[in-house]
Amino acid sequence: MRFAMRWRRSLVLGLAAAVFCAGSAFAQNVSLAERIQLCASCHGEDGSSRIEKIPSLAGQPEFRVLVQLILMREGVRKVETMEAIVKDMKDDEMDALAKHFAKLPPKPSGEPIDASLVRRGAVLAKQRNCVSCHLPTLAGQQQIPRLAKQRVDYLIQALKEFRDSKRSGSDTLMNGAVAGLSDADLTALAHYAASR
Numbered sequence: 001m002r003f004a005m006r007w008r009r010s011l012v013l014g015l016a017a018a019v020f021c022a023g024s025a026f027a028q029n030v031s032l033a034e035r036i037q038l039c040a041s042c043h044g045e046d047g048s049s050r051i052e053k054i055p056s057l058a059g060q061p062e063f064r065v066l067v068q069l070i071l072m073r074e075g076v077r078k079v080e081t082m083e084a085i086v087k088d089m090k091d092d093e094m095d096a097l098a099k100h101f102a103k104l105p106p107k108p109s110g111e112p113i114d115a116s117l118v119r120r121g122a123v124l125a126k127q128r129n130c131v132s133c134h135l136p137t138l139a140g141q142q143q144i145p146r147l148a149k150q151r152v153d154y155l156i157q158a159l160k161e162f163r164d165s166k167r168s169g170s171d172t173l174m175n176g177a178v179a180g181l182s183d184a185d186l187t188a189l190a191h192y193a194a195s196r
């Protein structure tokens, strides 16, 4: 009786291990190149997005991309369109993707940039000292994203989310930076940042 139970238990464990191995073997069959191709369908062929409100990834700090992918996989930052994509991804696959996008040269999105908004945005950015975290080039660092050459529409949306405390799982460092700014101020900041 005891023997039978032990045998059943090891059979179950064995089966679970077999299923697990088959699962990970399947996941590993998705090559990095295939993953990148999938990302490209939304984030652009060269990591520079041509789609409204989808951010460019080219030239983003490596650590920034890695952390956001992990946060999305864990459901801390909720991005519906990306849920299924990150669900089964391993840390080392995310790491390889982060390294890939960090190396690509950022390019302007081609959206119209308004020179007077850029001037107004520059004044606001100075008052709020955006460069203290995002760096003088606005290229970002560590977990802090690149703003330079990012899409204008995405920047406006992101800034509103921070001001209105609507971005799930976000770092609170940003909330103070945009507190009390109007929609027009945020639009000006977005034009300024995208123009860098």
Ligand code: HEC
Pocket (backbone or CB within 6 Å): 035, 036, 038, 039, 040, 041, 042, 043, 053, 054, 055, 057, 064, 065, 066, 068, 069, 079, 081, 082, 085, 097, 145
């Ligand atoms: C179906 C479209 C789609 C696909 C495919 C996709 N993404 Fe995204 N991704 C989005 C959208 C939309 C957002 C912006 C979410 C938001 O508004 O906060 C996003 C955001 C991100 C961000 C956060 C950027 C930032 O600056 O905060 C990263 C990093 C990212 N995606 C990486 C990837 C990677 C890597 C892949 C491929 C494995 C991928 N995405 C595939 C739609 C997609």
Ligand code: HEC
Pocket (backbone or CB within 6 Å): 055, 124, 125, 128, 129, 130, 131, 132, 133, 134, 143, 144, 145, 146, 147, 155, 158, 159, 169, 170, 171, 172, 173, 174, 177, 178, 189, 193
């Ligand atoms: C105290 C440091 C700090 C300051 C000052 C700061 N930021 Fe940020 N910013 C961050 C951090 C950290 C994040 C990442 C937040 C997250 O995704 O959780 C961020 C994210 C952003 C994003 C989101 C970009 C993306 O890819 O999703 C935008 C846009 C942004 N900042 C614009 C600005 C602007 C404009 C200013 C000045 C008005 C500013 N920031 C000042 C730290 C800062």
